[in-house]
Amino acid sequence: MILHTTRTLPRLSRLTPNLQCPLRRRNTRTISVQRLSGSIGAEIQDVDLARDLPENPGLVQELRESLLEHQVIFFRNQNLEPQSFLTFASHFGKPIEYPFVRGIDNFPAIIQVLKQEHETVNFGGVWHSDTSYFEQPPMGSILLAKEIPPFGGDTLFANQYAAYEALSEGLKRTLSMLKGVNTSAKADVSKTREDRVRDSGNANARTNYEAVHPVVRTHPETGRKALYVNTAHTARFEGWTEDESAPLLQFLVTHQVKPEFTCRFCWDVGSIAFWDNRCAQHYPVNDYHGFRRRMLRITLAGDKPV
Ligand SMILES: O=C(O)CCC(=O)C(=O)O
Numbered sequence: 001m002i003l004h005t006t007r008t009l010p011r012l013s014r015l016t017p018n019l020q021c022p023l024r025r026r027n028t029r030t031i032s033v034q035r036l037s038g039s040i041g042a043e044i045q046d047v048d049l050a051r052d053l054p055e056n057p058g059l060v061q062e063l064r065e066s067l068l069e070h071q072v073i074f075f076r077n078q079n080l081e082p083q084s085f086l087t088f089a090s091h092f093g094k095p096i097e098y099p100f101v102r103g104i105d106n107f108p109a110i111i112q113v114l115k116q117e118h119e120t121v122n123f124g125g126v127w128h129s130d131t132s133y134f135e136q137p138p139m140g141s142i143l144l145a146k147e148i149p150p151f152g153g154d155t156l157f158a159n160q161y162a163a164y165e166a167l168s169e170g171l172k173r174t175l176s177m178l179k180g181v182n183t184s185a186k187a188d189v190s191k192t193r194e195d196r197v198r199d200s201g202n203a204n205a206r207t208n209y210e211a212v213h214p215v216v217r218t219h220p221e222t223g224r225k226a227l228y229v230n231t232a233h234t235a236r237f238e239g240w241t242e243d244e245s246a247p248l249l250q251f252l253v254t255h256q257v258k259p260e261f262t263c264r265f266c267w268d269v270g271s272i273a274f275w276d277n278r279c280a281q282h283y284p285v286n287d288y289h290g291f292r293r294r295m296l297r298i299t300l301a302g303d304k305p306v
Pocket residue numbers: 113123124125130141143154155282283284295297
């Protein structure tokens with residue numbers, strides 16, 4: 001008989017204590033920011049988002065600075081209901097609707113990221129930056145775990161500043177002249193939406209969204225350059241055919257998710273991940289067939305990439 005262990009402990013044992021860096025808020029409390037890997041991701045500890053944000057006006061700014069520094073920040077034990085989740089997200093930007101899936105009742109900007117026991121494909125299960133096929137793709141996305149499988153279902157994140165900086169000067173020069181054509185219609189990722197479109201599809205969605213963005217974008221807040229192609233949505237380079245684009249694109253999408261640019265987050269119920277789509281990609285691991293996983297997701301409006 002196979003026994004499945006349940007998650008009872010937060011995964012702090014994975015973290016290195018000497019990487020703790022305390023941040024001082026405007027009031028007397030101190031939060032800790034603990035990095036998850038050498039490249040990307042940090043867990044913010046000692047914060048109760050529902051209680052602390054209204055009481056600490058400086059906290060939003062500190063969390064935003066952490067997001068800009070680490071590209072994705074994580075919280076644990078935040079058992080927010082939809083309204084408080086929306087309130088939290090609204091401190092950082094304007095929640096927007098996802099085109100293909102309806103929001104939950106009374107909350108059009110909150111969708112469920114769900115995989116049910118009998119399903120085999122997980123939502124968004126291809127490396128991507130969210131909806132890069134919009135003219136103005138979302139600056140960030142926030143995921144709150146409501147139900148998790150007894151094992152598996154982690155999410156990987158990849159730092160796209162680091163991926164860009166690791167390229168040769170010659171390739172950087174070539175990429176600076178290229179734009180990517182991003183589409184919602186690539187088959188691999190369309191497949192990952194099918195289950196949810198079937199039970200909660202948005203009747204107003206267009207069949208395809210497409211937008212052209214620089215292959216290397218400059219982050220509007222940090223001024224740093226990041227690779228901005230992704231295997232889920234970038235179909236080709238502008239002015240190039242798909243066949244012509246394939247070899248270079250294939251090199252880039254393999255390069256940009258090398259392990260040294262990534263971190264891996266293991267969820268508990270009440271965990272939150274808040275990532276910056278302008279400089280990070282993510283990949284939810286589909287290794288928990290037979291179990292249910294349900295998250296709530298909010299995306300925040302962004303700028304046109306330049
Ligand atoms: O389920 C996850 O961990 C991430 C889902 C995803 O790819 C998305 O919300 O864009």
